[in-house]
Amino acid sequence: MSSILSLSDDVLYTIVSNFERDLTSLRTVAQVCQRFHAASRSLIFRHIPDLKWAERQLLRRSLAETPKLQQYVHSWLPVSLHHDGTITDNQLEEALAFPNLRHLAIQRTKGLPERKKEEFWVLGTSGFFRKGRDEMDDFHCYFLDGGAEGWNNIRSACLDSAGSFYFSSTEIVRFMLLPSIKSLKVSGLAQLRAPHLPPELSNAKSGLEELQLRGRMPWSCETTVVHELLLPCSGLKRLVLQLPMVTICYTTPGIVMYTVCDVLKPVAPANLEAMLEPVRESLQELTLLEQNNDATYDGSVMDFSSFTELLHLEVPAPCVLGHGTSLDGRESLYEKLPSSLQSLHLEFPRDTGILYDNSEQDEFRDVSAGEIPLSRYQWLRQFSVHKVTHLSRLTKLSMRDPIASTRQGHWVPQPLTLPSDLLQLFHHSDIALDIRVSYPNPGSPIHRHSWSGCTGRSYGSIQEEICKRPGCEGRRDAEEGKEPWDEVKEMMEMYEFWEEHEDELKYGSEQLTSRIAESFEQ
Numbered sequence: 396m397s398s399i400l401s402l403s404d405d406v407l408y409t410i411v412s413n414f415e416r417d418l419t420s421l422r423t424v425a426q427v428c429q430r431f432h433a434a435s436r437s438l439i440f441r442h443i444p445d446l447k448w449a450e451r452q453l454l455r456r457s458l459a460e461t462p463k464l465q466q467y468v469h470s471w472l473p474v475s476l477h478h479d480g481t482i483t484d485n486q487l488e489e490a491l492a493f494p495n496l497r498h499l500a501i502q503r504t505k506g507l508p509e510r511k512k513e514e515f516w517v518l519g520t521s522g523f524f525r526k527g528r529d530e531m532d533d534f535h536c537y538f539l540d541g542g543a544e545g546w547n548n549i550r551s552a553c554l555d556s557a558g559s560f561y562f563s564s565t566e567i568v569r570f571m572l573l574p575s576i577k578s579l580k581v582s583g584l585a586q587l588r589a590p591h592l593p594p595e596l597s598n599a600k601s602g603l604e605e606l607q608l609r610g611r612m613p614w615s616c617e618t619t620v621v622h623e624l625l626l627p628c629s630g631l632k633r634l635v636l637q638l639p640m641v642t643i644c645y646t647t648p649g650i651v652m653y654t655v656c657d658v659l660k661p662v663a664p665a666n667l668e669a670m671l672e673p674v675r676e677s678l679q680e681l682t683l684l685e686q687n688n689d690a691t692y693d694g695s696v697m698d699f700s701s702f703t704e705l706l707h708l709e710v711p712a713p714c715v716l717g718h719g720t721s722l723d724g725r726e727s728l729y730e731k732l733p734s735s736l737q738s739l740h741l742e743f744p745r746d747t748g749i750l751y752d753n754s755e756q757d758e759f760r761d762v763s764a765g766e767i768p769l770s771r772y773q774w775l776r777q778f779s780v781h782k783v784t785h786l787s788r789l790t791k792l793s794m795r796d797p798i799a800s801t802r803q804g805h806w807v808p809q810p811l812t813l814p815s816d817l818l819q820l821f822h823h824s825d826i827a828l829d830i831r832v833s834y835p836n837p838g839s840p841i842h843r844h845s846w847s848g849c850t851g852r853s854y855g856s857i858q859e860e861i862c863k864r865p866g867c868e869g870r871r872d873a874e875e876g877k878e879p880w881d882e883v884k885e886m887m888e889m890y891e892f893w894e895e896h897e898d899e900l901k902y903g904s905e906q907l908t909s910r911i912a913e914s915f916e917q
Contacts, residue, residue, distance in 0.1 A: 404434070411435045416442050440467040442498075470498035473555075477504055482538050491545025500553045503562065503583075539569050547574050556583030556611075564590040564624060567608075571601040571627055578605040584637065587616040589623055601627040609684070610637035617641065618663075618670040625673040632704075633680040638662065638711065639670070640690055658690050664714040665695035675702055682709040685742065692718035698731045705733045709740040712747065712794075721752050725774040729781045738791035739778075749796045749811065749830065772817055779824040792821075793829035808833045 402410075407430065414420040415438045425435040446454065451472060458465055471490040475483040483504070490499060539546070552570055554562045561584050568590045570579055587608075606628065610616070616639045625631065641659045671678065681702075692713040699705060699715070715732075716725050732739065743749060750771040778792055795808060808831035821828050 404430075407431070408434045412438060414438070418444075437467040440464050442470045443468060443472055445473055465493055466495055468493040469495060470500070471496060473500040473502045475504050476501050476538065487538055494548075496545065496548050497550045498552070499549050500555070502554075503556045539566075549573055549576055551578035551605075552576060552580070554579070554581040556585075561585045564588060564620060565592060568592060568624060568627065569596075571603050571606075571624075572596060572599050574602075576601070576603060579603060580605075580607040580609075582607070582609045582611075584608060584610045585613055585615070587620045587624075589620055599627060600629065603628045603631055605633040606631060607635040608637060609635070613642060615640070615642045618666045622670045622673065625671070628674060630677050631674040632677060634671075634674065634678060635682040636684065638683050638685045638690065639667070661691045661693040661718075662713075663693045663695055664697045664717075665693075667714065668697045668699075671702075677704060678702055679704050680707040681705065682707075683711060683714065685711045685744070690744070694718050696731065699733050699736075700731055702733050703735060705735055706737045706788075708732070708736060708738070710742070712741040712743045715741070716747075718747070719752065722750075722771060722774050726777055728774075729777045729785050732786060734785060735788060736786060737788050738793070739789065740793045741795070743794065743796040745797060749794055749832070769814060772814055775813075775817060776820060779820045779826060782824050782826065789826055791827045791829070794831070796830075796832040 411421075411424055411431070411434045414424060414435075418439065421435050421439050425432045425439070440458075443454065458468075471493060472486070474486045474490055477483065490496060552573075554567070554570065556562060562581055564587045567579070567581055569592075570576065606625075608621070608624075614637055616637070618639045621636065621639055640662050643657050643659055667683070671681075690711070694717055696717045697710070697714050699708065715728060750767060778786060778789060782789055796811075811830045811832050813828070813830065818828070
């Protein structure tokens, strides 16, 4: 203990700051001794989490009684934003009043104005969000026009739709244009339209370095809209983006209702490359996320060879390999990657695997590891063979291969056994491999509509090995006439009940709509 106490205040503060987001650890550290208490006290109020109402009142009282604590606050409670762009109470003014506030979280409230409730019940959930916000309501940014001095300190912001109205592209751009902001994360997006900016902001530039745009179901967005969002961000370094695609979503009828999202037109990777042109020279990390793993592609590919600063790349495999391309056609992938690349991650869709193309899915599904020809691994060798000439900085290669038609969240990824000579080749090239294929997890519930697609490829009979693990012995075989899980059986009973009372409970009927409306009012 004497050696720790002999450390300088700067070193001690650096050590304690590693726990700045862990209040339990900070409280423990503060009770060790007076020096630890002094080093950790300012950090206790640095990041304020979302609290219950009573806890918020106690916090406000503490800050009011000891005003000097306000200077330690870097992130405050989430601010609630209404549908019309107004703020609940004075939450925004309260947050911006902290002199050293660096991070701001804003959530859309779940409440709907009275004029919107009738439209919600007529269109249904998916139809309501697919329609999007009205033109008159889509571009409210009044909350950004006040508190000018407070906005100057904001370095990062998180925008969350909280399951209600999503943020518009105009609001997103307005946040990008805050004078000191470096990081912006937006979640719960559904439909993005082109931003509407006042003339004085049409040519404004942003100092943003990190941007995340994550969608939900229904998610629909054109690449041209994202291109407009990226135009002000010429210095962007990190981008996480839900894969832009044009979709239509609808809710299936019945008591057991679920939302289905169909892609209206194939994704064009060539358009995705053009979309990224404004940030081509600055981008260091790029992640493209495919939400439902159901997208179709037009066969074009993205060429990242001109992205000279790109270090980390994570994209769906068809974006760089093409859709329907044979294994031989994949051997030139290294030419489409920049020499600066350090790590590459590919997510394979359902109909195209690491070792087969989309025309071979059915015949390759049950092939064991010993029956796979060595020629199918050939295209993987390019990353090692061409490392010296094209990929000199590459140190990590990872791939994921989901299969069949179950949701990816119910699957267990298992390492793919590669030939020994291929492993040695990558070892000598100092490239770390993490290649996995996914199999249905017997210990998790699977939707009844996905059960028919749960027989994955064997890839060395990994699926049978999983079934023998502890905790999986209770799995019941559907072929013996038993439901695979109790959850599925319960859903089947509800589904059969709906079929029996189809005329009475038909989705969209006036009787059912009024019944739901009555329960909602209660």
